Amino acid sequence: MDGRPWGGAPASRAERRDRACDPGAGGVDGRVAAIDSELVGEQHVVDVLYQRLDELRAQSRRRLAAVRRAGPSGSPQNRSERDAFATLYEDRVAQLESVEDRLAFGRLDLRDGERRYIGRIGLTDEDQTPLLTDWRAPAAQAFYRATAAQPDGVVRRRHLVTAGRRVTGLEDDVLDLEALVAAGVDPATLAGVSGEGALLAALGAARTGRMGDIVATIQAEQDAVIRSPLNGTLVVQGGPGTGKTAVALHRAAYLLYAHRRLLERSGVLLVGPSRTFLRYIDQVLPSLGETGVVTATLADLYPGVEARGTESDDVARLKGDAVMARVVRRAVRQRQRVPQQATRVRVDGRTVVVRPQDVAAAIGRARRQNRPHNQARVTFVRDMLARLAEQYVQQLGWDVPPEDRAEIVEDLRTTREIRIALNLAWMPLTPQGLLTDLWTKPHRLESAAPELSARERALLVRPADHPWTPADVPLLDEAAELLGEDDQAARAQARADAQQREAEIEYARQVLRSTGAGDMVSAEALAGRFASSGPRLTTAERAAADRSWTYGHVVVDEAQELSAMAWRALLRRVPTRSLTVVGDVAQTSAAGGTHDWAAMLDPLLRGSWRLAELTVNYRTPATVAQAARRVAVAAGLPVSPQTSARDVADALTLERVADDALLAPVAASTADKLAAQVEDAAGAGRVAVVAALGRAAEVRAALAAAGRSVPAGDAVDLHAPVVVLTPAQAKGLEFDVVVLVEPTEVQSASPGDLYVAMTRPTHALHVVHARDLPAGFGEEI
């Protein structure tokens, strides 16, 4: 044991090894010797794999150095080619560096005698003989899926336990003992029985504040989700800790591997609930060798807008309602107006009249084009100027040649009164301008939103200098879509860019043919890195900066939090509807979020989505998970059925304090004490205090008074041994121990919040309360 205060802590490496090496019949000397010799054999294989990895790293570094040595001379084409190759080798070096930890973690023994090692990446020797199979390759699938009932040609699955480059333990999962014995394997050399040790060790390990990958221990139901086909929308529902985030990230890595050509070009977007959460997961994809995924919160989706403002839940809920799509649409249409009266304007001694009937006809024609407001406005203005020019010409009384007519049109266009009249009829608009007008001018909101009550409209009113909020972002996006830009120049540029890009891809193909680097990069990706002048952005960078970028695949985590308007903004970015949507409708806390996937997604996706469920909680000890479940059920949440992978002794502690004023100091001192207990020799082990907003500030102050500074807000430092979070901030994260302060207070904001808070710990939940606990807490089911 490692001295941690609860039972069931992870076994030491030596213990694991002993346990793994003991198939149940007691420690017979001969058996131990046989297993030791297996370990020696595996060490030899692993040595060969690392040696190959080192060679490949050295090779890529040499190539990189050679490219850099060539210096900045030569034609622009030569320079761009060199830059592209430099980036390529840099990426390759980074990829090879990132797979150091647990390079190889498994072995499959197949019925035909083949032995296949499974690892983070695929490796071959100089003669292209396979040494290591990428976990994502079809040939690795049986490692995660094969069972004794359906062995899929596998007679034995072996987990390799490694520390650095050393093999420290083995676990065998025998799927076909007869076949194994028939192949001459001595049963005495079988290590362990089921592969459970590797999983349990991973689950019990102290947390570091950063999520790790699960590539060595993906379970069968998770693997089915990870390898599900790219097409269409896959919704993954699962209770807390069932691995939804882990699965979503591994699926992104899998899809990039299986559909590299398509996805490298169009990009993959991963949407998470907060920046803290994105920091928490940001190591996982790189550790799987993938760096090109764009990550964002919904509030970041509109380039150029920092949505850091806050507002009440009622306002956020209203802004997220699907009805707002109609409101924004109407607000745009209302800026296309037929004036009540004619406007007479003097131009060069003649009078032209902006007549309501002409404006009505021009608006009608422009609208029939079905183009966004600002683009259709070009048609409207052209039409009106032609009508006014006609009036002008009529007054001249002679035939005007076309070139003179153009001059007259230009004169009319630049006449101030005419500009004002035409703008009043069809105002050029920005999304920001449109929305600011709606929130700051009650008469505009009233005419745009008749379906809202006076009370609801009053809620939306705010001062002009109010910062943008996350719930504004989907509305800005909606407005941008309806307004469009005057994009004639942009479209011409896009056509030219597309031609240029085709030429670059063809050139990249030739380069790849002549250099033989085709297995490292596709022609499309290489072309993306060619720069004829200045640095060219990667797909991820281009995509992140472009509101109208459409991705090849979008992964949404904590998707239950998205409002109907947020979904509309997101779906615009993936017209193919190739999405992975993971979440738990019992954990919803956002005002506009959902408790029912079908109710939210059916109208948006016309019923076309498929559901997968994850059912095993890998995070929370059974005692805590059951208590959380009872409380959630009592609160009426739609809780998914789940079982816990493990339990831990003394996982739930309830501590009642005499009055409210003691909550913060007791929570702070408890957290402080537990932090010292959970920290292991390597500095891992994390404690979180989770409390409602105001209470969290009190706990922070109490910790600061005791000498522990705990930053607030978006600056949450996940590396700190103790953090203080609101339930919304804790969403998606996990800690060794959670100190939960006054559950009734947390629940009163949202029952989903309490469910989230209770299910964050991997080892123990310590509850500090002054009031009675919510229903379900203490009872047995």
Ligand SMILES: Nc1ncnc2c1ncn2[C@@H]1O[C@H](COP(=O)(O)OP(=O)(O)OP(=O)(O)O)[C@@H](O)[C@H]1O
């Ligand atoms: N197959 C596995 N092997 C090892 N660890 C796993 C496995 N599946 C999940 N885990 C671990 O379980 C924990 C919970 O996983 P994850 O955060 O992905 O769950 P979640 O379903 O997204 O939870 P929540 O809904 O509460 O945010 C993580 O530490 C993850 O690494």
